[in-house]
Amino acid sequence: KSLKLITLHLGAGASITAIKDGKSLDTSMGFSPLAGVAMATRSGDVDASLVYYIQEREGLSNEEMLNILNKKSGLLGISTISSDMRDLLDVQDTNEHADMAIRIFINRVVKYVGQYVAEMGGVDAIVFTAGIGENSVPVRKMIIDKLNYFGVKLDEEKNNVRGKEVEISTNDSKVKALLIPT
16 A cells, blocks of 8 residues: 655745655645745745736836745735734734634645645645644644545644644544654
8 A cells, every 4th residue: 555645844934745655746836935835924826917917016026026925925914914823823813814814824735735635546644844833733723624524533632732743633533643843
């Protein structure tokens, strides 16, 4: 039987990778680390026509637009308050922009996981790593709750850890969820 893994490297930078039989099959990164999920300050995937529209509307040079996409977008751009997931979680219930940034981040991660499950014809384990992946109990829970449909079950007590190697799925989970520090 082949081993199918999906790694969720979730930090200020973020990337999702499908790994089949020990080899990277697909990754959310593109030509640069700008592609993929929305990150702390990077936009993640964006329609190229939107880039052109904003440049034309605001009279921006290519360099200015690239700076916005890399340093003023993502969690910071959507929330308008912070690029740090901890700050956004602290005000999620009272700040609609922070809530939207978190929901978009979770949505993009789940979209990539679903795509990679389909590409590989299943998945044996999902691995959380990097700053958010290792340390954000609520983000891991939000992601796994949206992935229940293909058999991953969160053990809330096991999930209540930060920064150490541990399995956070239930014993009867069809898909294992692991926390493995970078």
